[in-house]
Each structure stands twice: as structure tokens, then as C-alpha cells.
Amino acid sequence: MTSPIIKQTTSEDIPNLQRVLDGTELFPSEMLPDMLAPALSGETDAFWLTCHCDGEAVGLCYTVPEDLADRTWNMLALAVRPDMQGKRLGAALVSAAEQYLKDKGQRILIVDTSGTDGFALTRKFYAQNGHDEEARIRDFWAEGDDKVIFRKAL
Known part of the structure; x- marks a missing residue:
């Protein structure tokens, strides 16, 4: 496995990310295109990150700003394909999300x-x-x- 590459999610990532969701059962994979649409079109500050290994999307992270809070964000979804778990890819996704928020001067990240x-x-x-x-x-x-x-x- 080559080093993971983490970048903003694109529409091309959807089929592989749906397989990640099917494997983890985080939420129904058919919901993903509609959930991603506002971020893909730039209609929201929320962001999705995708972890790629060997050119394939194997993990995702979804983070949104908290309403009525000063620079506070909530990571609503984090998933890595089951056969790729235990390789620190989830940690890499979290770290990338944190760095993205730090670069934008944000204060707090919460996870439920x-x-x-x-x-x-x-x-x-x-x-x-x-x-x-x-x-x-x-x-x-x-x-x-x-x-x-x-x-x-x-």
C-alpha cells in the first residue's frame, strides 16, 4: 500500500465511498449522493474528505460547522473500508480535517x-x-x- 492521499471529495469518489458505507453500515450508501451535493456545488461550508490508497477511495470524513457557535465544528461521519481498518487511515482523515479547520482559524472540533x-x-x-x-x-x-x-x- 502506498501512502494515503487525502483530499476534498469529488463526484468520482462516490461509487467507492458507497462501497465503504456498505461495508461499515455507517449509514445507507444510497444517501451519499444527496448528502454530498451541497458540498460539491459549494453551497455549504461543510466539507467531505476522501482517503485514497493506491488510487482508490477507501475512507471518508464529513465535518460541519455547528449552528450558533463561534468556530466550532462537528465531525458527523468517519468511515474506512473494513479491510483497510487498523492502518491509521482513520487517524489520517481526522488529522487532515483538523488541519483544514486550523488553517481556517477554527477553534473546536467535536465528535458524537x-x-x-x-x-x-x-x-x-x-x-x-x-x-x-x-x-x-x-x-x-x-x-x-x-x-x-x-x-x-x-
């Missing part, structure tokens, strides 16, 4: 995730990448499924 056992590795990933658990809202997603909010100052 689940408090269930099934998301223990996700929470560990964010902690290992410099994010602090800032808050927990009990039973947010469903009964017994807390919303865990991680924060990183940029």
Missing part, C-alpha cells in the same frame, strides 16, 4: 458517538487521537445508549 459496548473501540480511537470525552447524555440515542461527546481544541 454511542456509549454502547459496540462503540468502545470508536471511543478509544478518539481518545488515542487527542480528543477528550467532554459530555455524556444518558439514553440519548435509545434507552441504554448514551450520546458521548468528544472535544478537541484546535
Whole structure:
């Protein structure tokens, strides 16, 4: 595997990113084109990054500005194709998103995730990448499924 290349997502990335979504089940892949449309047309400040390895899109990151907050952003989606996980590609995507925001003078990046056992590795990933658990809202997603909010100052 060559070094990953991370860049703004383009419409050409969609088919491979849909396969990433199908493999990770982060959200239904058929939603991706409509979700990407505002960013691709420049209608939003939200941004999508794609991780390419050997010329193929294998991961994505989607980050949006928080409404009514001063230079605070929320990473809403992060996914890497299952067979490519464990190779620090997710960390590279997060780092690229953080650098993009730092370059634009932004202050804070937050990430929401689940408090269930099934998301223990996700929470560990964010902690290992410099994010602090800032808050927990009990039973947010469903009964017994807390919303865990991680924060990183940029």
C-alpha cells in the first residue's frame, strides 16, 4: 500500500465511498449522493474528505460547522473500508480535517458517538487521537445508549 492521499471529495469518489458505507453500515450508501451535493456545488461550508490508497477511495470524513457557535465544528461521519481498518487511515482523515479547520482559524472540533459496548473501540480511537470525552447524555440515542461527546481544541 502506498501512502494515503487525502483530499476534498469529488463526484468520482462516490461509487467507492458507497462501497465503504456498505461495508461499515455507517449509514445507507444510497444517501451519499444527496448528502454530498451541497458540498460539491459549494453551497455549504461543510466539507467531505476522501482517503485514497493506491488510487482508490477507501475512507471518508464529513465535518460541519455547528449552528450558533463561534468556530466550532462537528465531525458527523468517519468511515474506512473494513479491510483497510487498523492502518491509521482513520487517524489520517481526522488529522487532515483538523488541519483544514486550523488553517481556517477554527477553534473546536467535536465528535458524537454511542456509549454502547459496540462503540468502545470508536471511543478509544478518539481518545488515542487527542480528543477528550467532554459530555455524556444518558439514553440519548435509545434507552441504554448514551450520546458521548468528544472535544478537541484546535
